[in-house]
Amino acid sequence: MSEIETxxxxxxxxxxxxxxxxxxxxxxxxxxxxxxxxAVERNLEVVPRSSLxxxxxxxxxxxxxxxxxGGG
Amino acid sequence: MLSEEVEVNxxxxxxxxxxxxxxxxxxxxLIVGTGKYKSLQENAATVAASGAEIVTVxxxxxxVSDPKAPMLTDYIDPQKVxxxxxxxxxxxxxxxxxxxxxxxxxxxxxxxxLEVLAEAxxxxxxxxxxxxxxxxxxxxxxxxxxxxxxxxxxxxxxxDAGAVAVMPxxxxxxxGLGVQNPVTIRLIVEGAKVPVLVDAGVGTAxxxxxxxxxxxxxxxxxxxxxxxxxxxxxxxxxxxxxxGGRLAYRAGRMAKRRYADPSSPLAGLI
Numbered sequence: 001m002s003e004i005e006t007x008x009x010x011x012x013x014x015x016x017x018x019x020x021x022x023x024x025x026x027x028x029x030x031x032x033x034x035x036x037x038x039a040v041e042r043n044l045e046v047v048p049r050s051s052l053x054x055x056x057x058x059x060x061x062x063x064x065x066x067x068x069x070g071g072g
Numbered sequence: 073m074l075s076e077e078v079e080v081n082x083x084x085x086x087x088x089x090x091x092x093x094x095x096x097x098x099x100x101x102l103i104v105g106t107g108k109y110k111s112l113q114e115n116a117a118t119v120a121a122s123g124a125e126i127v128t129v130x131x132x133x134x135x136v137s138d139p140k141a142p143m144l145t146d147y148i149d150p151q152k153v154x155x156x157x158x159x160x161x162x163x164x165x166x167x168x169x170x171x172x173x174x175x176x177x178x179x180x181x182x183x184x185x186l187e188v189l190a191e192a193x194x195x196x197x198x199x200x201x202x203x204x205x206x207x208x209x210x211x212x213x214x215x216x217x218x219x220x221x222x223x224x225x226x227x228x229x230x231x232d233a234g235a236v237a238v239m240p241x242x243x244x245x246x247x248g249l250g251v252q253n254p255v256t257i258r259l260i261v262e263g264a265k266v267p268v269l270v271d272a273g274v275g276t277a278x279x280x281x282x283x284x285x286x287x288x289x290x291x292x293x294x295x296x297x298x299x300x301x302x303x304x305x306x307x308x309x310x311x312x313x314x315x316g317g318r319l320a321y322r323a324g325r326m327a328k329r330r331y332a333d334p335s336s337p338l339a340g341l342i
Contacts, residue, residue: 012133012134013133014136031139032140039131039177039178040177041170041173041174044170046173046176046177047177048177049177065134065136066133066134066174067131067178068129068130068131068144068145068155068157068175068179069130069143069144070106070107070115070129070130070144071105071106071107071129071130071132071160071294072105072107072160072245072294072295
């Protein structure tokens with residue numbers, strides 16, 4: 001029986017674990033969000049939406065996932 | 073008929089008016105914020121009543137604990153109303169740039185509202201950081217509308233740094249005190265080669281009209297509408313006030329006199 005390897009990451013300041021091999025788009029979907037409506041920053045670098053489905057989550061990554069809300 | 077002709081000509085004379093920022097032309101001179109509303113429905117209704125073609129929005133972390141919560145974009149269609157992402161809450165140029173890079177990725181928005189604040193108490197802009205951020209963002213291809221102090225020299229510095237519009241405060245954000253310094257706002261208008269919009273401080277319709285009568289290209293407001301007892305009605309009032317103030321500016325007001333001057337002829341009195 002082999003254990004699934006997981007990565008320890010931070011999303012919007014909160015600690016999470018995801019399966020190794022998860023893409024950023026996969027992570028966004030796992031959170032219940034539509035990758036087409038959010039912007040993702042990984043370790044202080046914006047990840048272009050076009051590459052969300054290609055880039056894999058790495059152990060220790062720090063993510064900010066944002067969208068637009070009401071403001072003045 | 074003669075009276076119809078007069079009416080058509082008069083309407084034509086009044087209606088030919090628009091303003092352009094960074095190559096985009098707008099008819100409405102009122103930009104509204106989308107913060108502080110009781111509900112997204114109310115927010116959408118005020119935007120419709122205001123006639124605004126541009127709304128400001130903020131960039132914030134998604135709510136991971138409630139991912140299915142309704143979103144602003146469900147109620148205010150970004151295809152119909154231009155979203156102007158802001159940098160509210162940013163206190164350094166770097167924070168502002170980070171926020172706007174994310175905004176650009178979220179919706180492709182290049183035209184943005186920069187505000188770099190100095191302190192929470194007054195929410196006054198930090199003009200050194202603001203000018204620095206304007207320069208960096210302009211070089212990165214952003215079209216920067218800049219929230220700035222009501223200081224003609226600082227407004228000029230922003231323009232020199234690449235601002236596509238300067239947006240001096242009328243009074244502190246959320247204060248509703250009205251234009252406190254009409255002299256410097258007028259000086260900014262006279263000196264600027266880019267559009268000037270009064271941003272912040274408007275409390276009621278007459279404040280918006282007063283800003284427009286100074287020759288501003290537009291007015292940006294949030295709290296004055298959101299915190300009115302009837303926000304939809306106030307949005308309509310602001311629309312009328314901005315239009316009225318603009319027409320009065322275009323018309324050119326009469327000179328002030330120190331004493332009375334009768335409007336009816338003195339000749340032919342019975």
